[in-house]
Amino acid sequence: MEFTLDEMREHLAALEARISEACKIADRSRESVKLVWVSKFHPAEAVENAIALGATDFGENRVQEAELKFSEPRMAKDGSRVRCHVIGPVQSNKLKKAAIVADCIHSIASVEALEKLEKVCAALPGNGAAASQGKILDILFQVNAGEEETKSGLDVHEAEAFLESLAVRGETAFPHLRFRGLMTIGKNTGVAEDSRECFAFLRNLQQKFLAKGGAFAHFDQLSMGMTGDLEVAIEEGSTMIRVGTALFGERDYSKPVNDPA
Numbered sequence: 001m002e003f004t005l006d007e008m009r010e011h012l013a014a015l016e017a018r019i020s021e022a023c024k025i026a027d028r029s030r031e032s033v034k035l036v037w038v039s040k041f042h043p044a045e046a047v048e049n050a051i052a053l054g055a056t057d058f059g060e061n062r063v064q065e066a067e068l069k070f071s072e073p074r075m076a077k078d079g080s081r082v083r084c085h086v087i088g089p090v091q092s093n094k095l096k097k098a099a100i101v102a103d104c105i106h107s108i109a110s111v112e113a114l115e116k117l118e119k120v121c122a123a124l125p126g127n128g129a130a131a132s133q134g135k136i137l138d139i140l141f142q143v144n145a146g147e148e149e150t151k152s153g154l155d156v157h158e159a160e161a162f163l164e165s166l167a168v169r170g171e172t173a174f175p176h177l178r179f180r181g182l183m184t185i186g187k188n189t190g191v192a193e194d195s196r197e198c199f200a201f202l203r204n205l206q207q208k209f210l211a212k213g214g215a216f217a218h219f220d221q222l223s224m225g226m227t228g229d230l231e232v233a234i235e236e237g238s239t240m241i242r243v244g245t246a247l248f249g250e251r252d253y254s255k256p257v258n259d260p261a
Helices: 005-025 044-052 063-070 092-101 111-122 159-169 192-210 230-235
Strands: 034-038 057-060 083-086 104-108 137-144 177-183 221-223 240-243
Touching (some): 005 044, 005 230, 057 063, 063 083, 063 092, 083 092, 104 111, 111 137, 111 159, 111 177, 159 192, 177 192, 192 221, 221 240, 230 240
Parallel strands (some): 034 057, 034 240, 057 083, 083 104, 104 137, 137 177, 177 221
16 A cells, blocks of 8 residues: 555655664764665656656656656756666666656676667757767666576676776767766675675775776765665665665556556
């Protein structure tokens, strides 16, 4: 069942307390961790409630849903434009639509996807002073750090070589794509501590490539940690945590999000 605005406010306060405590333990500022509200399967009204509570960043698994909710610009309470993160795997035939609606895609794992996104973004309207021609799109590379067959992303044993191949190509190979960091999903064991090793692996990989500069000059983001393991993720350096049900309530998977009924 969807939370009411008051229920969302209450759950946000509890979540913020957890995040703040985790940041304190890790000797980090609260501002160093971005909360991405995972709005998949939640209606536009729930997004509006979240914005009223100060949300600035939303995550959608499906491109179609992202289009329905974020094709038209939405303004956050702080006056900034709400950012849309596509956090689920994107099929090749949906990459163009993803590039148009998203500010950041978390799930890239192939050169082919990068090449298609670059071509699309080059033809889109610019979105800033640095993008007088074409849209600049933030990219995170998904790594299957937990080595689980059900998870998408780069193989943990091949991720470094993949990133190195991009470094060799140089910063001019994808001028409209800004490589921002890495994403992973913690182990699905129900025990947060089980994800520490894969989170630490991701941090070490991200730091190594950030130090290279060039195409990785902006490679300072780690999207890892959800409701059950956010404390461990923050301790291991996460800069984005992705939380849905704990903020919005239970999703109704039986009803399409665009169902007018």
